Amino acid sequence: MNLHRMLQAREAAGKPVTVGVIGAGKFGSMFLAAAQRTPGMHVVGIADLALPRARDALARIGWPEAKYAAPNLDAAHRSGATALTEDAMALMGDPRIEVIVECTGHPAAGIRHALAAIEHGKHIVMVNVEADVLAGPLLAERARAAGTVYSMAYGDQPSLVCEIVDTLRAEGFTVVAAGKGTKYLPEYHASTPATVWGHYGLSEEQARLGGMNPQMFNSFLDGTKSGIEMAAIANATGLEPPEDGLAFPPCGTQDLPRVFAGSRGRVEVISSLERDGRPVVGDLRWGVYAVFEGETDYIRRCFAEYGVATDPSGRYAALWRPYHFIGLELGISVASAALRREPTGCSDAWRGDVAATAKRDLAAGEVLDGEGGAMVWGKCIPAQRSLALGALPIGLAHGVPLKRAVKAGGIVTAADVALDESSEAVRIRRAMEQAARPAKAAE
Known part of the structure; x- marks a missing residue:
């Protein structure tokens, strides 16, 4: 301060x-x-x-x-x-x-x-x-x-989540979940730059006059940006991504303690829309949150005495910030x-990755158009699962040709594409992957 x-x-x-x-x-x-x-x-x-x-x-x-x-x-x-x-x-x-x-x-x-x-x-x-x-x-x-x-x-949002998580941990609390809100429906994963403005309720002309980039805004909508941000939070806090990607549960601020009660340290994005498209009451579309645990009877009694919103058991509570100012x-x-000489959030280990995932059936010879494009979106998964799959990170999925077909919903692997292994970004990524591989047992 x-x-x-x-x-x-x-x-x-x-x-x-x-x-x-x-x-x-x-x-x-x-x-x-x-x-x-x-x-x-x-x-x-x-x-x-x-x-x-x-x-x-x-x-x-x-x-x-x-x-x-x-x-x-x-x-x-x-x-x-x-x-x-x-x-x-x-x-x-x-x-x-x-x-x-x-x-x-x-x-x-x-x-x-x-x-x-x-x-x-x-x-x-x-x-x-x-x-x-x-x-x-x-x-x-x-x-x-x-x-x-x-x-x-x-x-x-990643830095603001890290701040809340660090504050709670410095106060002695166990953080069971943390993340952000966004506008989400499952069909958004298939959104393309050609369809994105309809999901935002804008015409192409309105978007053009506003200087809005369709591929960038599509990355916000199709789940890629959310996946990138949750992977960054995982890498900085030690919280873990879900095994098969974010679930985007519909959730208002009043329901955070209930929805994440019993969680054991995960990142997650909550949706401001119910699955039928209705707005969530008390949504956190622009904000960030963390859910934490009151681990003793005395702490839980303090929650009750000072009006802290909890789940029905009184054990789990939430702290959130409704806006971020970019x-x-x-x-x-x-x-x-x-x-x-202190960062406002910093990766300390590779825990989360964002794997390029096919939006439709992709054919050999097609050239991937990267984050926010019409071909792949980024799914946040644990880094070790990504490493085991040989997943293609979304950050390397632009301008690379496919060597073989990938079915809709499938994770694209590095073996599926023709990467330039001599490029600096690929070399640095490979060095990070190598460092994360389990050491071979001594013979």
């Missing part, structure tokens, strides 16, 4: 926390909107492959043009303004920048940027949860070895990494 005071001290000393941002999309724009109002924080550089789009974003969020007119990083450091560049590696190579914020959403790019940031001794806030789930435990271990911080992004809250991660 001292980050604001610590930032003010850096401001007063004329030494603000220096930040480089990669990607000026929605999440990055939200962070930048808040960062310009945060004392003790200086966004020195923004890297984006489309600088006109980045300038449009900065104008839209209210940055004065002079604020992002620094011609280079040296000028930005001197003036307190911000330089725009297409060269993300220039941010990593600048020894005066302390924290890199990676929010491209592209798994391979995220891994490349994380490795470069770590090599240059920088803290990295990984908004790119796709990259984190693909290889986060390995990246986090490399950051620890280098003495830098590798952190989840505060404001995004990039508007990201400054907490930046400040925590730079000033406390």
